[in-house]
Amino acid sequence: MARDQKAKAKAEQAKGKIKETTGRAVGNERMTAEGRVEKAKGDARQAKEKTKDIFRG
Template structure:
């Protein structure tokens, strides 16, 4: 399960970066903001998984 969540975090981060870049390219502030939000969500998920790993060992 943890690997799945880690992969999901990386996917969210990558998707967020792509959205943010696309938003900047076309001048769409909403898309840029959505991209940043998705990156933050991925960052939070990754931090949660790292914390869980620390307490497992």
Template sequence: MSTVCHGFLGVIVVSGDEKTQSKVEQAKGKVKETAGRTVGNERLEAEGRAEQAKGDARQAKEKIKDVFKH
């Protein structure tokens, strides 16, 4: 089940599925980083990199869980 929310950078999908959530975080982070770089906002750029890292960590966690499922 997914919920659609409207946020600062457009539509955000909030999902219970961790793999989907990691992809959403990575994509949202990339948008923030690019927007920050485009307008010269270092804080937004840093937030984007941090959000991408959070998505990467969530994705790594899911991959580890998948290894132990099989």
């Protein structure tokens, strides 16, 4: 299950980065902001999983 969550975190980070970059390229501030939010969610999920790994062993 942890692998699934880690993969989901990486996917969110990548999707957010793409959306943020695309938003900047086309000058769409809303898309840029949405990309930052998605990227931050992925970062938070990844940090949570790393913390869980530390306590597991």
